[in-house]
Structure formats: C-alpha cells, structure tokens
Amino acid sequence: MRTVLNLTRTLYGFESRRFDVCPQFIQVLLWELRWRRRHNGGVAEQSFRRTRDDHALETAADYVELIEDLIATSGEARGSDLAKRLGVSHVTVTKSLTRLARDGYVSYQPYRSVFLTEKGEALARQSRKRHKLVLDMLLALGVPPEIAEHDAEGMEHHVSEATLNAIEGFLSARAR
Known part of the structure; x- marks a missing residue:
C-alpha cells in the first residue's frame, strides 16, 4: 500500500x-x-539540465564578449590570446571555440583568428547590456565599484528577463 x-x-x-x-x-x-x-526527465533532472544549459550559455557569453574586446583593441582574436586572458589552457579554448562554432556563435579554424558571426555579435550585445544593467543596479545600491564589477560579472548570467526588465524600470524611474 x-x-x-x-x-x-x-x-x-x-x-x-x-x-x-x-x-x-x-x-x-x-x-x-x-x-x-x-x-x-524528473524534476531534479530538468533542474540540472537547465543549470547545465545556463552554464553553457554563460561560457559562450564570456567568450564572445572577450572575442569582441580583442577584435576591438588589437584587430583580431586568437586562441592563444583567449587562453591567456581567461587563464585556461589552449586545449580548453580549442574545445570551447569548436563548440561555439558548432552553435553558430563564431567562425573559427584552428591556428587562425576567430570571428564573431551575427549570432555571436547579438549574444555579445545582449551580454553587455545585461552586465551594464546589473552593474548599474549594484552601484545604485551603494556597492563599491570594484566589488560591483566583480559581482555583476557573475550575476549577469543568472538573472531572468523579468528581473532585468524590473531593474531597467527601477533605474529609469530613479534617473527621472
């Protein structure tokens, strides 16, 4: 029974x-x-799958932002530059770039420069906007700038669209 x-x-x-x-x-x-x-899938499995997908998108967003920065500052983004800036091995970067190319975010061939596709550029813009909103909110709360920058880097990837819209509304109302 x-x-x-x-x-x-x-x-x-x-x-x-x-x-x-x-x-x-x-x-x-x-x-x-x-x-x-x-x-x-069970509830727990779906939760883990969502978390895993969030982390994959977080990694993709970090890579495309960095690629965009490198292209803007030095005219190109290479795997070795990415490895140095991210503090990871060249093998890790190669695996990540292969995954990003498969998902349509970058155009990449081994031992060549990396370029963002339209999809990659859109993700970079979206990620920068998310970062700026979270950073501005933390600064508005009185968090010191260096701490706010560090915290925003981690938080930006885990904030829902509804929360971002609320933050944007709060900041625009506060600015008036």
Whole structure:
C-alpha cells in the first residue's frame, strides 16, 4: 500500500487511498513513472539540465564578449590570446571555440583568428547590456565599484528577463 501511495504522490501530486491495490495497477503506475522519467526527465533532472544549459550559455557569453574586446583593441582574436586572458589552457579554448562554432556563435579554424558571426555579435550585445544593467543596479545600491564589477560579472548570467526588465524600470524611474 505504501508503494502505491508514494507512486500516486510522485505521478499525480496527491496521495490517494481510493485505489484497489492489485498487481496490475501497480504495474501500470510503475510503467507510467518509468515512461515519464525517460521522456520528460524528473524534476531534479530538468533542474540540472537547465543549470547545465545556463552554464553553457554563460561560457559562450564570456567568450564572445572577450572575442569582441580583442577584435576591438588589437584587430583580431586568437586562441592563444583567449587562453591567456581567461587563464585556461589552449586545449580548453580549442574545445570551447569548436563548440561555439558548432552553435553558430563564431567562425573559427584552428591556428587562425576567430570571428564573431551575427549570432555571436547579438549574444555579445545582449551580454553587455545585461552586465551594464546589473552593474548599474549594484552601484545604485551603494556597492563599491570594484566589488560591483566583480559581482555583476557573475550575476549577469543568472538573472531572468523579468528581473532585468524590473531593474531597467527601477533605474529609469530613479534617473527621472
């Protein structure tokens, strides 16, 4: 009986004692639970997947911002420059650039300069805007500039669009 109660709570969000407990019913519940986990993933799995995707986008945003900076300051972005600025190995940069090229953010060939695609430029602009909004909010709260800059770099990647819109509204109302 306890198994049925746990299964009904897991599958349907409530505990029910109204079911006649029979082996066929338990088999159906177990089959549905396995099917849901296989096709939808559990709640924890979906949460981890979202976090993993957020980190992948965070890495992509950091790379495209840095590539844009390097192109603006020195006219080109090379893998060795990225490795030096990010403090990672050349192998790590190569893997990341391969992934960014696969996802359409950069145009890249080994031992050549790296260029942003339109998609990469759009991500860089979006990332800079997010960074500026979070930084301005932290400064408006009275956080010292060097701490605000450091904190904004980490926070910008994990703030929802709704929160960014609220920050933008707050800052524009404050400026009036």
